[in-house]
Structure formats: structure tokens, C-alpha cells
Amino acid sequence: MDSRTAAHVLSQIGSLLELGGAPRFNSKAYQRAARAILALGADDLTPLLKSGELAKTKDVGPATLGVVRDLIETGESSYLNRLQEATPGGLFELLRVPGMGGTKISMLHQELGVETLDDLEAVAVDGRLAKLKGFGPKTAERVLKGIEFARHATKRSLFHRGLYQAEILAATAERHPDVVEAIIAGSVRRQNETIGDVDIVAICSDDPRLVAESFGKMPGVKSADLKGNTVTIRFVDDVRADIACTLADNAGFVLWHLTGSEAHVSQMHAWAATKHLTFTDDGVTSRGGKVQSFATEKDFFKAMGLQEIPPEIREGHGEIEDAAAGLLPDLLTYEDLKGVLHCHTEYSDGGATIEEMAEAARERGWKYIGISDHSEAAFYAGGMKRDKLARQHDEIDEINSRTKGFRILKGIEADILADGRVDYSDETLDTFDYVIGSVHSRFSMNGAAMTERVLNALDDPRLTILGHPTGRLLLSREPYAIDLDAVIEKAAETGASIELNADPHRLDMDWRHLKRAKDLGVTIEIGPDAHSESNLDFMDHGIGIARKGWLTKADVLNCRSAKDVLAFAAKRRSKRK
Ligand code: DGT
Ligand code: CA
Numbered sequence: 001m002d003s004r005t006a007a008h009v010l011s012q013i014g015s016l017l018e019l020g021g022a023p024r025f026n027s028k029a030y031q032r033a034a035r036a037i038l039a040l041g042a043d044d045l046t047p048l049l050k051s052g053e054l055a056k057t058k059d060v061g062p063a064t065l066g067v068v069r070d071l072i073e074t075g076e077s078s079y080l081n082r083l084q085e086a087t088p089g090g091l092f093e094l095l096r097v098p099g100m101g102g103t104k105i106s107m108l109h110q111e112l113g114v115e116t117l118d119d120l121e122a123v124a125v126d127g128r129l130a131k132l133k134g135f136g137p138k139t140a141e142r143v144l145k146g147i148e149f150a151r152h153a154t155k156r157s158l159f160h161r162g163l164y165q166a167e168i169l170a171a172t173a174e175r176h177p178d179v180v181e182a183i184i185a186g187s188v189r190r191q192n193e194t195i196g197d198v199d200i201v202a203i204c205s206d207d208p209r210l211v212a213e214s215f216g217k218m219p220g221v222k223s224a225d226l227k228g229n230t231v232t233i234r235f236v237d238d239v240r241a242d243i244a245c246t247l248a249d250n251a252g253f254v255l256w257h258l259t260g261s262e263a264h265v266s267q268m269h270a271w272a273a274t275k276h277l278t279f280t281d282d283g284v285t286s287r288g289g290k291v292q293s294f295a296t297e298k299d300f301f302k303a304m305g306l307q308e309i310p311p312e313i314r315e316g317h318g319e320i321e322d323a324a325a326g327l328l329p330d331l332l333t334y335e336d337l338k339g340v341l342h343c344h345t346e347y348s349d350g351g352a353t354i355e356e357m358a359e360a361a362r363e364r365g366w367k368y369i370g371i372s373d374h375s376e377a378a379f380y381a382g383g384m385k386r387d388k389l390a391r392q393h394d395e396i397d398e399i400n401s402r403t404k405g406f407r408i409l410k411g412i413e414a415d416i417l418a419d420g421r422v423d424y425s426d427e428t429l430d431t432f433d434y435v436i437g438s439v440h441s442r443f444s445m446n447g448a449a450m451t452e453r454v455l456n457a458l459d460d461p462r463l464t465i466l467g468h469p470t471g472r473l474l475l476s477r478e479p480y481a482i483d484l485d486a487v488i489e490k491a492a493e494t495g496a497s498i499e500l501n502a503d504p505h506r507l508d509m510d511w512r513h514l515k516r517a518k519d520l521g522v523t524i525e526i527g528p529d530a531h532s533e534s535n536l537d538f539m540d541h542g543i544g545i546a547r548k549g550w551l552t553k554a555d556v557l558n559c560r561s562a563k564d565v566l567a568f569a570a571k572r573r574s575k576r577k
């Protein structure tokens with residue numbers, strides 16, 4: 001019994017418990033155990049069970065251990081079988097509809113006999129769902145949108161999940177005796193916001209085709225398809241992967257090719273054609289038929305007459321032209337960050353104190369943290385009334401007065417109200433070091449009205465930063481209708497900053513717009529939107545996305561010192577009408 005198969009069984013049990021209306025901590029415990037067992041990466045769990053190592057693994061408890069023992073001894077889980085018999089198969093896919101938890105699904109099942117996405121769609125359309133207690137016409141509408149999402153989104157996952165799968169697979173590949181090194185390629189290497197399949201290049205010391213073939217036979221594989229030296233695998237848990245096997249002498253070319261993107265690769269084909277070169281799976285062929293191989297990407301780009309293009313910007317957005325002209329920007333790195341400005345504490349809906357957040361920021365080597373809790377209008381998120389604000393400011397002053405080499409800034413995430421006014425009076429807004437203005441309500445406005453609302457807010461010189469400008473939640477909520485080009489132009493004109501929100505569900509503004517904003521001279525703030533200390537780590541991928549948007553440290557507000565951040569806000573305020 002291998003790790004992946006066992007993990008998949010545990011995860012299925014977790015989902016079935018959720019569907020059956022079991023307490024959330026119960027189903028969560030199975031999901032956590034599943035991740036722990038997958039991370040073990042064992043081809044055979046039997047010795048780990050016998051030695052007692054499995055029982056000592058974090059997040060593996062007596063119940064989950066029992067399931068694994070059952071799997072090892074009988075090849076199946078009687079607990080899973082019992083749960084499956086009690087649950088119609090279609091209910092699983094309902095869990096993928098945003099906002100649909102186990103409780104709601106079991107209620108829809110009992111009351112209306114809903115068992116599949118199609119059933120759910122039918123009762124949402126014919127009005128039966130809206131009449132159910134706790135539902136309503138608005139919910140029915142949201143459910144219909146959610147169904148659309150579930151149908152399209154099921155095949156992709158958020159970046160951090162893709163990265164996790166890629167790391168596990170690369171580690172597995174490296175355990176193969178004929179593999180020297182395994183490198184993550186594809187959209188994970190390009191730091192994309194969502195991931196389809198995982199791509200791995202395995203550098204081999206022996207016949208790559210044989211190695212690829214053997215990967216197709218590893219435990220936990222549901223189906224495998226071998227083409228050349230690349231094997232395409234679907235695992236039992238529906239994780240999909242391409243593993244391209246190569247000898248070291250052409251690893252650079254294979255890595256470049258499997259990293260993509262498709263647009264970048266096809267533009268590179270056109271570029272190579274101008275040099276009378278063609279690409280095959282074996283390498284690069286010149287007009288005379290001579291095949292060239294490349295051990296490193298560096299060699300490959302050199303032969304193409306190009307600067308080395310960082311993986312993040314290989315998206316076909318002009319990188320080949322700029323690399324040919326030697327004009328690629330010096331993309332920012334994590335080390336360029338000086339601080340963060342979008343953080344919540346227990347003053348609103350965060351989980352940590354100001355001091356704890358500050359300490360966590362300091363540990364990461366930053367020089368300042370801006371606290372930006374929710375404003376009064378955001379009552380659902382514990383938005384702060386005036387008296388609470390005063391207390392927060394006193395607390396910040398007090399901590400700052402006894403701290404050296406680190407500073408806490410007084411920020412706020414103020415709601416942009418329906419008419420575009422920024423929450424709080426002008427006098428109150430003037431008490432902050434800077435103001436993030438965000439839309440948190442009335443998402444369904446039409447595009448013209450929403451654009452007008454945000455443009456109005458940008459006219460307020462007290463608004464320093466426009467927070468998460470489209471409100472999207474990746475794989476679950478569409479951006480609200482808004483003319484981003486108009487917003488970017490307005491920010492350029494008024495000197496406001498726009499946020500790249502680094503929450504893995506948001507990554508908003510989308511990197512596809514960052515380059516344009518930068519070209520117009522808009523300063524970007526990269527915000528973790530942290531609600532806990534560990535959320536500060538969202539900045540890792542936030543930097544990856546900023547790189548995808550071609551940003552350099554000069555383009556980013558929080559790559560500047562605290563003093564310069566204050567100056568930025570002050571300069572904008574001085575434009576007061
Ligand atoms: P994704 O998977 O949708 O998140 O996005 P990508 O960019 O990872 O897309 P993917 O995995 O389809 O392709 C990555 C690169 O791999 C692509 O630019 C060219 C290369 N590639 C795609 N399909 C194959 C294949 O069947 N064999 C080989 N050798 N390479 C392929
Ligand atoms: Ca891929």
C-alpha cells in the first residue's frame with residue numbers, strides 16, 4: 001500500500017464525513033492525515049506501520065491509523081466502503097460548488113433529492129431551492145454561478161496546492177536510482193496563479209525512455225501514456241503530471257520546453273525560424289540537419305541570441321523582443337521587500353495582536369509593518385468604530401516608543417462605499433499614515449456604476465492605495481464588472497497606488513494588468529492581506545506574481561523605506577482639492 005493511494009482513501013473519507021454532516025473537525029482530521037501520509041512519499045507503508053513510525057507521524061491519529069492498517073491488510077477500507085454505500089456518488093461534485101458545504105448538501109439531498117450538479121441546477125432554476133428554509137432567490141442565483149464555476153474550475157488548483165504536488169513528485173522522481181535530478185517545470189515554475197497539471201523534468205543517468213516507462217508503473221498511478229521520453233500520468237487522486245526524462249546533455253532544452261508557456265514556446269519557434277533553426281523533441285536542428293543539444297537553459301538562450309528570460313515572464317508578452325534587444329527588466333526579488341502594508345489584527349478580523357504581527361514581520365527581516373484593519377462600514381468583519389481606532393493608535397504609539405530599528409505604521413483598510421466615498425470622515429482619515437480603500441459590498445453593480453464608484457474613490461487624495469481592485473476569488477468568484485484600464489489611468493493621473501493582493505485566493509490585480517500599470521508609472525503595493533502571522537508568507541508567491549507583471553523594485557511601494565512610504569502618502573494628500 002503506497003502513500004498516495006492511502007492518502008486518497010483518507011481524503012475521500014473526510015469528504016464523505018463532511019457530506020454526511022459530521023462535525024467539521026472530524027472531516028478536517030482525515031484531510032490533515034491524508035496530507036501527512038502523502039508527504040511521507042512511501043511506495044510501501046507496511047514497514048512504517050510495523051516499525052511504529054506511522055503512529056508517530058504528526059496528524060496521524062488512532063482512527064486514521066486504523067484505516068491504513070485495514071488498507072495494508074485487506075487492500076481496501078471497510079470504513080470507506082460503508083460510507084460510500086450510504087452516499088450517492090454525485091454528491092461529491094457538489095462539494096466543488098463554492099459556498100456548498102456538507103450541511104447544505106445533505107439538506108438539499110434530504111429535502112429535494114438533489115444528487116448531482118444537474119439536479120442542483122434544476123432546483124435552482126425552477127425556484128424550489130429558493131423556497132427552502134435558509135436559502136432564497138439570491139442564494140439560488142449564487143448557486144447557479146457556482147455551478148458554472150464547478151464545471152470549469154475542477155481541473156485546476158491554486159498555486160500553493162500545485163506547488164505542493166510538484167514538490168512531492170519531484171522528490172519521488174529523485175528517489176529513482178537512474179535519476180540524477182528532478183526539476184519542477186510548467187506553470188508552477190512560471191509562478192502562475194492556478195495550476196492545471198504538474199510538469200517535471202527528470203535528468204537521467206540511463207536510458208530516459210526506460211525511466212519514463214517505469215514512472216508510469218509506480219504505485220498510485222491510475223493511467224499512464226508514454227510518448228517519446230515523456231510520460232503523462234493520472235494518479236488515483238486525479239492529480240495529473242507530465243514527467244519528461246532526458247540525459248544531462250540536453251536537459252536545458254527539455255527544461256525550457258516543458259516550462260512553456262505555450263505562447264512563449266510558439267513565439268520562440270518563430271524567432272528560431274528567422275535563424276533557420278527548428279525544434280524537435282531531441283533538441284534544435286539547423287538548416288544542414290545538424291542537431292544541437294543544450295545542457296543548460298543559459299546555453300540555449302545564448303544560442304538563440306537572447307538574454308536569459310526568467311521563467312515567470314515566459315508568457316508571450318513581448319519578452320523575446322526585449323531579450324533580443326537586451327532590454328529585459330531587472331525583476332524584483334523577495335530580498336527587495338522593506339515591509340508590508342496590508343495586515344489585519346484582532347482589532348478587526350485578524351487572529352493576532354499588533355505586537356505579534358510586528359514581531360513576525362521583523363523576523364522576516366522587514367523594517368516596518370502597516371496595520372490596516374477594517375473600517376466601520378465593514379461590520380461583518382469587525383470594522384472599527386472611532387473609539388477603537390483611538391485605542392489602536394495609542395497602542396501603536398506605545399510599541400513604537402520602545403522599539404528601535406522597526407516601525408509600525410498606522411493604516412486602515414477603509415471600505416469604498418456604494419457612491420465611491422471612502423469610509424470615515426475626512427478628519428478621521430487624516431489620522432492615518434496611509435489609507436487602503438477597498439470594495440467589500442454591492443459586488444453586483446453594473447460595470448459603468450462600479451467603475452464610477454472606484455474612480456470617485458481615487459479622486460479622494462486621502463486614499464493612498466486601491467486594495468484588491470477586482471474582488472475576484474480564484475476558482476470561486478468572478479471579478480466584479482469594472483473597467484480596469486480606466487482605473488489604472490486614473491491611478492496614474494492622481495498618483496494613487498494599486499494593490500497586488502498576495503492572498504493565494506486573490507492575487508488581485510491580475511498580473512496581466514501589472515505591466516501596463518507600471519508602464520503608465522503607477523506604483524504597486526504588494527499586500528499579504530494577512531489575518532495571522534503565518535499569512536505573511538503569502539508574500540513569497542506575491543513576489544512571484546509581481547515578477548510575472550515585469551515589476552522591478554522601483555515599481556513597488558513596499559520596496560521603499562517607511563519614510564518614503566509616508567512621503568508617498570503625504571504627496572498624494574497634498575493634492576487635496
Ligand atoms: P497548466 O498545466 O495549464 O497550468 O499550464 P502549463 O503552462 O504548465 O501547460 P502544460 O502543462 O500544458 O504545458 C507546459 C509546457 O510543456 C508547454 O509549453 C509545452 C510542453 N508540453 C505540453 N504538452 C507536451 C507533451 O505532450 N510532451 C512534451 N514533451 N511537452 C509538452
Ligand atoms: Ca502544467
Ligand code: CA
Nearest residue numbers: 197198199242
Ligand atoms: Ca503538462
Ligand code: ZN
Nearest residue numbers: 413438467468
Ligand atoms: Zn479587503
